[in-house]
Amino acid sequence: MIRVVLVDDQAMFRRGVSMIVRSQPDLQVVGEAGNGEEAIALVERERPDVVLMDVRMPVLDGVRATERILEAARRRGEPGPRVIVVTTFDLDADAAAAIRAGASGFVLKDADPDFLIAAIRTVHAGTAVVAASATRALLEHYEPRRSRPVPEEFESLTQRERDVFALAAKGLSNSEIARTEYVSEATVKTHISNVLAKLGLRDRVQLVVFAYENDLTDRA
Template sequence: MSTPIRVGLVDDQALFRAGIRMLVSSQPDLEFVGEAGNGVEGIAMAAEHRPDVILMDIRMPVMDGIESTRAILAAAEARGGKAPRIVVLTTFDLDEAATRAIRGGASGFLLKDADPEFLLSAIRTVHSGTAVIAAAATRELFEHFDSQQGAGTEPEAFTHLTSREREIFLLAARGLSNAEIAGNEFLSEATVKTHISRVLGKLGLRDRVQLVVYAYENRLTD
């Protein structure tokens, strides 16, 4: 049997934490390893329990989820260990704070009233690192908050992509899965996965969420 995915939670609402703890603990492939009531406590929890995935509320007392996310990822980088995947939790569909959290290194975001099955699926998805959580919503955020910006200058790193890599980059930035890209480009999923890995490497990006951020920050989807 494979090792369970270790899950941590940072949220200032005790009742919400209790519900998530019970939900996660009910799954045989997930293990609830720790919780915290604010961002500072979240940093300590992450250091002590080393969860694979952290569900992180954005708005909390003492330290918000954005700063806590940055600190947790910086600490993981400093010690040379594997960084947790962090999914920020928000109450609002269009939440600029969620955008900032993703730019700060979070691997996606969820609405706090998401269906339990969707939340569980999201934990597994982000742990696998193979897909963007709520990709359409992420794109909507960037379109909403960056709509006043003019066209950006194409980054130098982007010019190093081949024409095929650019095509796949743009499809991934639109939120298409590997299977959907493979169908569009008449390629195998394995070939698409290889291209995505090369694109991430050339652009210095960690995952597909950062790819979406990169695309919209640099206005490459216009």
């Protein structure tokens, strides 16, 4: 059973999403919160698997709440819940900030119910909600930080890992990378896992964010 927490300051929206989630036999809503402070306390108490987090809320916004929830989990030595940012606009600075804070992706508030359910299951399985190419489009809407020194942890990557990193940052899937590099998908998955571990990243969404924040998309 996947345990879900809903966070949004609009009670009607929460009620609608709750009905959608509760209709699935493998999903369970374990709590709702109307702002970021309530969300932090609720997540601490219920320890859900997935959090649907609105970004614009009173008292404490979704970006700061995401940061604090995941930081608390790291202090406990736990991975913490997967956070899905729920936003109104496709290209949204707040959604980008939440991804940088550790969210596993974002969905739109008017998303099809089937997509929302699939997103919950997808992040619970350890995969990002948003395709890397879509996340790149989000980040390209804002000016990335340029002329930054190459992060020390990036220097620890082997050349093959850098090649895989660069292709993943451009939005290629594992199968596409495998064809480009003439290796198996299993080998690509191993390289991706090694890259994420060395860079301290949770998933491919954060890999794309890392690449654009550090101007590494063309430095493999």
